[in-house]
Amino acid sequence: MYPWLQTTYNQLATRKQENKLHHALLLQGPSGIGKTEFVKQLATLLLCAKSVNGQSCGQCQSCLLQKAGNHPDNHEVMSEKQIGVDQIRDAIKKLSGSAQLSGAKVLIIHAAHSMTESSANALLKTLEEPTANTYLLLVTNKAERLLPTIISRCERIAMPVPTFAQTSAWLIKQWPEPVDEEFIHLYANSPLSLLNELQQEQSVPYADFKRGLEGLMTQQINPSKLANDWQTQVEKLLKWLQFWLHLQVKKSPQLSPQLWQLHQEAIQAVKRVRNPGVNKVLVLNQLLTDISLLKSH
Known part of the structure; x- marks a missing residue:
C-alpha cells in the first residue's frame, strides 16, 4: 500500500x-x-x-x-x-x-x-x-x-493526495537517479505519473525543457525553432509551461500581471490543441513568442 x-x-x-x-x-x-x-x-x-x-x-x-x-x-x-x-x-x-x-x-x-x-x-x-x-x-x-x-x-x-515530502521519500525507493526538485514539484500530487514520466524515454526531458526556456528568455533561441523541436509532445509541454509560469510569478513579482496572463494563455492553449485540425505547433509557437517578449515589457 x-x-x-x-x-x-x-x-x-x-x-x-x-x-x-x-x-x-x-x-x-x-x-x-x-x-x-x-x-x-x-x-x-x-x-x-x-x-x-x-x-x-x-x-x-x-x-x-x-x-x-x-x-x-x-x-x-x-x-x-x-x-x-x-x-x-x-x-x-x-x-x-x-x-x-x-x-x-x-x-x-x-x-x-x-x-x-x-x-x-x-x-x-x-x-x-x-x-x-x-x-x-x-x-x-x-x-x-x-x-x-x-x-x-x-x-x-x-483519497489523500501525498505531500511533496511523501512523494520525494517514495520516489527515492523507486528511482535510482537524482531527480530535479522542480520536476518532482510538477508531479508531486501524482507520484505514479511522476514515476511513469521518468521511466519513459522522453523526446524532451525536463532539463532540456528548462534550457530551452532559458535560451528563449535570453533571445538565444528562436520561438519557432523551439516549437518545432517540441512538436512531438505539445500538449504535455503546454502543461509544463503552465507550471513554469506559475513558478516565475514567485521569482519575478514585478512581472506578475504579464505572467498570469501568459498562464491563462497556456491553459487555453491546452484546450485548443485538443481540437482536431488545430495546428499544435502554431499554438505552441504563439505562446513561446509571447514568453520571449516578457523582458521587453
Whole structure:
C-alpha cells in the first residue's frame, strides 16, 4: 500500500472488522495516486475468509484466487471509453446470486464517471438494495461527472493526495537517479505519473525543457525553432509551461500581471490543441513568442 493511502485503508479495514462499512463506496481522487491498487487491496480484504486485524491473510482460498486474478466473487467493470449499460447489467446479474465461496461479493467499477446515463441508472437499484454481503466500489478522478443520484447513494471517500515530502521519500525507493526538485514539484500530487514520466524515454526531458526556456528568455533561441523541436509532445509541454509560469510569478513579482496572463494563455492553449485540425505547433509557437517578449515589457 502506498504510504499516503495507508491511513485511509486502515480506517476502512477497521470499519469492515466492526461491520460498519457502507456497502457502496465512491473512492475519488486525482489520477496517479494509486486508487487502482488501493481498491484491489480493499477488495481482497473484503473477500478474505480469515482476515486478522484489518489485514487479509494471504493464505486462504479466497486470497489465493484473488492473487491469481480469477476470484469468482470479484467482478470488475472498465472501459477505455464509456461503460455501457450492458456491462453494468451483466455485472449486476453476477451479483444477484449467492457468493460462490460463501463469503462476500465485490463489484469494482473503474473510472465510474465514464458510465453512460443509461448504465448509471441501471446501477441505481443495486446501490439502493444490494444483495446480502455485497460491496460496490466505484473509483473516479472526475466525480463531478457522476449523476447526483449515484453520488447520493454512495459514501464518498476522498483519497489523500501525498505531500511533496511523501512523494520525494517514495520516489527515492523507486528511482535510482537524482531527480530535479522542480520536476518532482510538477508531479508531486501524482507520484505514479511522476514515476511513469521518468521511466519513459522522453523526446524532451525536463532539463532540456528548462534550457530551452532559458535560451528563449535570453533571445538565444528562436520561438519557432523551439516549437518545432517540441512538436512531438505539445500538449504535455503546454502543461509544463503552465507550471513554469506559475513558478516565475514567485521569482519575478514585478512581472506578475504579464505572467498570469501568459498562464491563462497556456491553459487555453491546452484546450485548443485538443481540437482536431488545430495546428499544435502554431499554438505552441504563439505562446513561446509571447514568453520571449516578457523582458521587453
